[in-house]
Amino acid sequence: MSDAPKKKSVCMICGKPSPKTICVACAGIVQGDALHHKKKDEKKK
Numbered sequence: 001m002s003d004a005p006k007k008k009s010v011c012m013i014c015g016k017p018s019p020k021t022i023c024v025a026c027a028g029i030v031q032g033d034a035l036h037h038k039k040k041d042e043k044k045k
Ligand SMILES: [Zn+2]
Pocket: 011, 012, 013, 014, 015, 016, 022, 023, 024, 025, 026, 027
């Protein structure tokens, strides 16, 4: 038990355990979504 994590790292999007703030899966979704929104909502609001 020397590897017990003191801080629980979870994805801030899906809440699943992840070494990063945003897990790879969510990062891809967010990035893709952002790109989509940027292209779609360029002038529309
Ligand atoms: Zn996630």
